[in-house]
Amino acid sequence: MSPGFKRxxxxxxxxxxxxxxxGLLVYSRIMAYSLAPTLEPADFSGLAWYEIPIxxxxxxxxxxxxxxxxxxxxxxxxxxxxxxxxxxxYMGSNKISGYLIAAGLAPLFTVCSCTMVPLFAxxxxxxxxxxxxxxxxxxxxxANVLTILVTGELLSWEIAAVxxxxxxxxxxxxxxxxxKTSWGKAVEKEHHVNAAPGQRGAIELxxxxxxxxxxxxxxxxxxxxxxxxxxFIVGLIVVxxxxxxxxxxxxxxxLTGVTGVLIASIIGGPLYTPTLVEVAVGxxxxxxxxxxxxxxxxxxxxxxxxANMTAVSKITGWRVVVTYALTAWSCSVIFSLVYGILxxxx
Amino acid sequence: xxxxxxxxxxPDPPCVRCQTVRRVAEEAAERLESAGIxxxxxxxxxxxxxxxxxxxxxxxxxxxxxxxxxIMGRIPNEAEVEELVKAxxxxxxxx
Numbered sequence: 001m002s003p004g005f006k007r008x009x010x011x012x013x014x015x016x017x018x019x020x021x022x023g024l025l026v027y028s029r030i031m032a033y034s035l036a037p038t039l040e041p042a043d044f045s046g047l048a049w050y051e052i053p054i055x056x057x058x059x060x061x062x063x064x065x066x067x068x069x070x071x072x073x074x075x076x077x078x079x080x081x082x083x084x085x086x087x088x089x090y091m092g093s094n095k096i097s098g099y100l101i102a103a104g105l106a107p108l109f110t111v112c113s114c115t116m117v118p119l120f121a122x123x124x125x126x127x128x129x130x131x132x133x134x135x136x137x138x139x140x141x142x143a144n145v146l147t148i149l150v151t152g153e154l155l156s157w158e159i160a161a162v163x164x165x166x167x168x169x170x171x172x173x174x175x176x177x178x179x180k181t182s183w184g185k186a187v188e189k190e191h192h193v194n195a196a197p198g199q200r201g202a203i204e205l206x207x208x209x210x211x212x213x214x215x216x217x218x219x220x221x222x223x224x225x226x227x228x229x230x231x232f233i234v235g236l237i238v239v240x241x242x243x244x245x246x247x248x249x250x251x252x253x254x255l256t257g258v259t260g261v262l263i264a265s266i267i268g269g270p271l272y273t274p275t276l277v278e279v280a281v282g283x284x285x286x287x288x289x290x291x292x293x294x295x296x297x298x299x300x301x302x303x304x305x306x307a308n309m310t311a312v313s314k315i316t317g318w319r320v321v322v323t324y325a326l327t328a329w330s331c332s333v334i335f336s337l338v339y340g341i342l343x344x345x346x
Numbered sequence: 347x348x349x350x351x352x353x354x355x356x357p358d359p360p361c362v363r364c365q366t367v368r369r370v371a372e373e374a375a376e377r378l379e380s381a382g383i384x385x386x387x388x389x390x391x392x393x394x395x396x397x398x399x400x401x402x403x404x405x406x407x408x409x410x411x412x413x414x415x416x417i418m419g420r421i422p423n424e425a426e427v428e429e430l431v432k433a434x435x436x437x438x439x440x441x
Contacts, residue, residue: 087404122402208422216420216421
């Protein structure tokens with residue numbers, strides 16, 4: 001077999017695999033097969049304590065695997081094929097394009113601290129400044145491919161859509177607010193690296209053949225899965241117990257109305273929970289009676305968790321972190337209240 | 347003949363993916379060495395002003411060969427790094 005033929009064969013089989021993954025998702029849609037788990041809290045009442053995690057995990061895995069497989073594959077592909085050199089070139093051009101690229105770019109990045117913090121710093125240093133950097137930082141965990149797909153499939157597409165819009169506005173507001181503060185400006189000045197675009201070392205990305213890019217994309221998807229799934233499984237076991245033993249009266253009493261939004265946003269903010277777990281917790285609490293408005297503020301709490309804030313504070317200092325966290329928190333409360341009032345789901 | 351420099355650009359402390367790239371680069375360097383091309387692998391901090399001023403790389407892991415960023419945001423294999431280095435050496439001899 002000639003190497004050229006081998007390469008074509010490999011490309012074809014990789015494309016086939018991707019096609020099958022997409023096909024599975026489409027097929028499950030057509031057949032109206034639920035990709036979200038189907039057990040209700042009441043189903044757990046008859047189970048022994050050791051049976052709960054088994055049933056809960058199985059319920060999730062048997063339904064959600066198609067969605068997860070698709071999400072990880074999509075995340076890998078999007079990350080591999082986005083034009084990184086173009087982004088690098090245009091990021092620093094001016095303020096407005098900086099904000100637009102930061103917000104538009106964020107969905108392409110699936111959270112991975114490896115990428116996030118350097119990117120944040122990169123945006124800050126290369127000239128776009130602190131505002132777009134904060135926008136990107138808040139937008140990326142809230143609206144990346146994986147988050148949106150999982151929120152949409154496992155919770156509801158309405159919540160996913162509202163989440164994208166609310167997160168986008170929050171991220172833009174927080175970016176603008178931070179860039180107007182004196183400490184924000186100081187950080188920007190301190191870190192600005194003067195380099196005329198012409199003097200920069202060239203970026204001429206090598207373009208490997210399609211099969212290698214596809215392999216790299218799937219490998220990155222696999223790497224993300226390896227990073228995220230262990231937390232997800234441990235998280236699900238905990239959520240399983242919460243679902244089984246949490247009295248509905250507590251959830252209905254504390255996680256509805258204005259108090260519900262406030263409490264959900266306070267717990268959801270600092271707590272470090274990977275997206276998938278956050279969605280699972282949200283789903284469980286929703287079943288137990290949490291209002292949809294409180295759910296939104298719970299989900300919007302993600303971008304300003306402690307791990308994220310600590311990493312950023314090393315670059316920008318605490319004042320910037322406190323400013324954007326407070327702004328993001330107020331926005332999440334306001335948007336959730338507005339959403340609750342508009343849809344009558346407070 | 348001058349030594350060629352491979353810079354592996356990533357955050358410090360390095361993330362898992364950047365460590366993999368470094369290992370790949372070092373293995374490629376060893377193979378190139380036996381083929382008569384001297385290569386030096388260096389770790390560069392993506393957050394340092396020097397690297398940002400020089401390249402403006404946003405996505406890690408990145409690999410610069412002879413002062414040109416050729417790989418950004420993915421893990422190459424040894425053969426690819428070898429080929430890129432060879433291409434860079436040829437360019438040099440043409441100059």
